Amino acid sequence: MLGYLARRGLRALTTLLGTTLILFLLVRVLPADPAVSIAGPKAEPETLAAIRADLGLDRPLVVQYGRYLWQLAHGDLGVSYVTGRRVAQVIGERVPATALLAVTGLAFGFLFGLLTGIGTAPRQGSTVDMLVLLVTLVGLALPTFWLGNLLIYAFGYRLRLLPLGGYGTLAHLVLPAATLALYRLFFYARFVHTNVGGTLASDYVRTARAKGAAESRVLLRHALPNGLIPIVTLLGLDVAELMSGVVLTETVFNWPGLGRLAVQSVFSLDVPVMAGTVLFSAVLVLVCNLLVDLLYGVIDPRVQHG
Amino acid sequence: MADPVAEAWRGTPRSRLLLGSGILLAAALVLIAVAAPWLTRYPPDALVVTSYHGPEPPSRAHPLGTDTLGRDVWARLAFGARTSLVVAGLGMTISLVLGVGVGLVAGYLGGWVDAACMWLVDLVLTMPSLLLLIVLATVLPPSLLTIPLVIGLVGWTTFARTVRGEVLSLREREHVTAARALGATHAWVLARHLLPGVLPGIVVLAALGMSGAVTIDAGLSYLGLGAPLPVPSWGRMVSEVQTYFGVAPWLTVLPGVAIALAVIAFNLIGYGLIGIIGSRRA
Numbered sequence: 117m118l119g120y121l122a123r124r125g126l127r128a129l130t131t132l133l134g135t136t137l138i139l140f141l142l143v144r145v146l147p148a149d150p151a152v153s154i155a156g157p158k159a160e161p162e163t164l165a166a167i168r169a170d171l172g173l174d175r176p177l178v179v180q181y182g183r184y185l186w187q188l189a190h191g192d193l194g195v196s197y198v199t200g201r202r203v204a205q206v207i208g209e210r211v212p213a214t215a216l217l218a219v220t221g222l223a224f225g226f227l228f229g230l231l232t233g234i235g236t237a238p239r240q241g242s243t244v245d246m247l248v249l250l251v252t253l254v255g256l257a258l259p260t261f262w263l264g265n266l267l268i269y270a271f272g273y274r275l276r277l278l279p280l281g282g283y284g285t286l287a288h289l290v291l292p293a294a295t296l297a298l299y300r301l302f303f304y305a306r307f308v309h310t311n312v313g314g315t316l317a318s319d320y321v322r323t324a325r326a327k328g329a330a331e332s333r334v335l336l337r338h339a340l341p342n343g344l345i346p347i348v349t350l351l352g353l354d355v356a357e358l359m360s361g362v363v364l365t366e367t368v369f370n371w372p373g374l375g376r377l378a379v380q381s382v383f384s385l386d387v388p389v390m391a392g393t394v395l396f397s398a399v400l401v402l403v404c405n406l407l408v409d410l411l412y413g414v415i416d417p418r419v420q421h422g
Numbered sequence: 423m424a425d426p427v428a429e430a431w432r433g434t435p436r437s438r439l440l441l442g443s444g445i446l447l448a449a450a451l452v453l454i455a456v457a458a459p460w461l462t463r464y465p466p467d468a469l470v471v472t473s474y475h476g477p478e479p480p481s482r483a484h485p486l487g488t489d490t491l492g493r494d495v496w497a498r499l500a501f502g503a504r505t506s507l508v509v510a511g512l513g514m515t516i517s518l519v520l521g522v523g524v525g526l527v528a529g530y531l532g533g534w535v536d537a538a539c540m541w542l543v544d545l546v547l548t549m550p551s552l553l554l555l556i557v558l559a560t561v562l563p564p565s566l567l568t569i570p571l572v573i574g575l576v577g578w579t580t581f582a583r584t585v586r587g588e589v590l591s592l593r594e595r596e597h598v599t600a601a602r603a604l605g606a607t608h609a610w611v612l613a614r615h616l617l618p619g620v621l622p623g624i625v626v627l628a629a630l631g632m633s634g635a636v637t638i639d640a641g642l643s644y645l646g647l648g649a650p651l652p653v654p655s656w657g658r659m660v661s662e663v664q665t666y667f668g669v670a671p672w673l674t675v676l677p678g679v680a681i682a683l684a685v686i687a688f689n690l691i692g693y694g695l696i697g698i699i700g701s702r703r704a
Contacts, residue, residue, distance in 0.1 A: 127544070134545045142561055246436075253693075257685035259637060261644045262660055262678035269667050269674070353547075360552035364641055378553055379645060382560045394557060397550045405548075 117413060124409045128402050135398045136188060139391050140181050193395070194388035196381075203392040207374065213283060214373030217365065218358050220293040225300025226351070232301070233308025237343075238335065240313045248309050255302035260361055264295040264368035281370040292369040296361050300354070307350060312343035345416055352408030356401045441694025444629075447687035455503035464494035466501035467652040479672065489663060489673055499680055502654040506684060509569050509649060510635035516574025517635075518628055521581020522620070526612055528582065529589025536586070543579045551576050552641060559647040566649055569642060573635050581627055588620045622699045629692035633685040640681045656681050 151167040152159070168174050172183055187194065193203035236248050271291060272280040279288050315321060316339045324338045325331075363375035370376070374393055381389035454461065478488045487495050528539035546554070558572040592598060598615050606614075642648045643657025659677035667674050 127541075130541065131544050131548055134541065135548060138545065138549075142557055253686060253689060254682065257633070257682040257689065259640050259644070259657070259660075259678055259681050261641065261657075262674070262681065265660065265664065265667060265674050266678070269671055273668050356547065356550045359550035360641075363550075363552045363556070364644065367645060378556065382556050383646075385560075390557060390560075394549060394553045397553055398548050401548050401550065 120413055124406060128406050132399065132402055135395065136185060139395055140184050143387050143391050193392040196386055196389050198384050198386045203388045206377065206389060207392055207396055210372065210374045210377050213371060214362055214375065216289065217292055217296065217371060217373060218362055220289060221296025222300060222358055224293065225297035226304055229301040229304025230308055232305035234312060234340070236309050237312035238316060240317070248306065252302040252306040256299065260295060260299060260364045261368050263298060264292070264365055267291045267295060283372050292365050292371050295365050299361065307347065311346060312339050315339040315343035348408055348411055348415070352405045355404040359397045437694045437697025440690050441698065444687050444690025444694055447683065448691060451503055451684055451687060452507060454500050455507050458500040458504060461500050462494065462497040464497040466497045466654045467493065487672055495673065495676060498654045498659060499676060502656045502659060502677065503680065505649050505653050505655045506636055506639055509639045510632055512570035513573025513577065513635040514628060514631040516570060517577035517631060518581055518624065520574060521578035522585050522624060524578065525582040525585025526589055526616060529586035530593055530608070530612055530616060539582065543582055546576060546579050555638065555642060556645065556647060559642055564650045566653070569639055569648055573638055577631060577634065580631070581624065584623055584627055585620050588623055589616050592616055592619045626692050626695045626699065629688050629695060633688035636681060636684045636688070
């Protein structure tokens with residue numbers, strides 16, 4: 117187990133290093149000159165040169181990358197070109213809103229998807245089976261931002277039950293969280309439906325039935341535990357996907373989280389904020405994947421030797 | 423297959439029906455895209471109403487109504503199909519070529535090459551795809567080719583992983599060993615013995631990749647990072663009319679339906695193929 121842990125940890129670290137390198141290179145090839153972004157297009161050449169020297173932009177790339185890593189190691193993500201505030205602080209302010217939205221959306225989508233999947237799993241080959249597959253086929257094809265707009269129209273504009281967008285109360289959370297949750301509901305419903313259904317058709321389940329186990333016991337004790345192991349991996353992969361959904365959902369609903377911060381920083385060419393947001397999300401994904409690996413090592417001892 | 427959701431359709435007798443309906447739907451969309459100039463009297467980006475009083479509901483002159491700038495919605499949807507399908511098709515092709523290349527080489531050579539390739543795959547998968555897409559779409563100069571390139575640079579990992587996995591098992595087969603023993607070069611073995619073996623899997627991934635690319639293009643266009651103006655695109659059609667949802671809901675509904683139909687078409691093809699290939703292998 118310790119060797120497995122060390123391997124995984126080392127891998128995560130090298131991936132993190134690679135992420136910083138890619139971000140650094142992307143940020144360096146950005147067409148906008150940071151000095152111009154800060155001082156404005158009418159600034160004197162001397163001012164621009166001074167800003168470049170101050171940011172270390174006149175040094176060789178390797179030195180700049182080293183400096184970037186050094187700052188990162190000290191929790192310094194730089195300063196926003198637009199507001200002049202510390203990027204780490206700006207991101208920190210946005211995290212709670214995004215966390216609230218993402219966790220609510222994931223929890224509800226996962227829970228209802230799981231229940232739907234388990235409920236329909238024993239009905240393989242029936243009309244219910246076909247219905248699950250067709251509904252999820254359509255449901256997974258609906259664009260997130262479009263679904264959000266439809267929900268706003270129905271519940272905000274027509275029924276006037278919920279606010280059209282914004283942040284603050286529980287009512288503001290309902291529609292954006294539902295937008296994020298719906299995709300996950302379809303996704304997990306289909307996955308659980310299929311996987312648990314497949315397990316129900318396997319030999320050891322037939323043996324359990326032959327030994328006279330009740331149908332509820334067959335489902336809960338035999339089919340579920342094995343059919344659900346892969347879902348842990350899926351949850352880990354979903355963290356990165358969730359961040360993508362968050363970007364669109366926050367834009368639709370004017371939700372003051374990381375996703376909107378990222379989009380705004382891109383349009384204002386606020387490079388440090390943009391790079392900081394991407395790096396933060398990447399670290400989040402890495403940590404979640406590491407946790408999934410650990411969990412996997414515990415529930416399925418075979419992978420430790422894989 | 424790599425896609426756990428697609429697994430649902432494997433080995434069912436419905437596979438042919440799925441594949442058939444997917445191909446029909448996709449063919450219809452391609453036809454609309456190709457024949458767009460003959461299917462409508464209006465250009466997609468010009469004011470076509472004689473006097474402007476805001477968006478007009480569907481009428482005989484404008485079967486799907488006009489939008490917030492007095493443009494014909496059907497013309498915009500039909501020409502938008504061109505943008506979406508071309509962008510998604512190019513993007514998918516770039517990820518296919520990149521991914522299949524990396525997967526073949528990594529799986530066949532193994533060792534440190536394999537380790538390096540898989541590290542790169544991990545790296546791309548770690549960054550939330552939409553954020554990476556946004557950054558790339560901003561960094562690269564805006565043109566019609568930017569989004570396909572960006573989709574390709576982010577989307578190749580699925581191809582690489584699947585192809586590598588298949589090659590790992592294929593290269594241990596007798597006919598590969600025999601070819602090597604007979605003195606075949608690496609390039610020959612890759613092209614003649616390994617590529618045909620991974621082809622069925624690639625076709626499935628290409629179909630599923632198309633629907634993924636349509637979704638990504640729609641999202642980027644919605645955020646304002648898609649094809650440059652005045653090219654019409656389905657994603658931007660949704661964002662353009664957002665504030666008019668109350669007065670003209672069809673303006674939002676229609677492009678979303680178009681996106682969903684395209685995604686469904688390519689997913690149906692992918693699921694159908696999985697079922698057919700899956701039952702043949704079993």
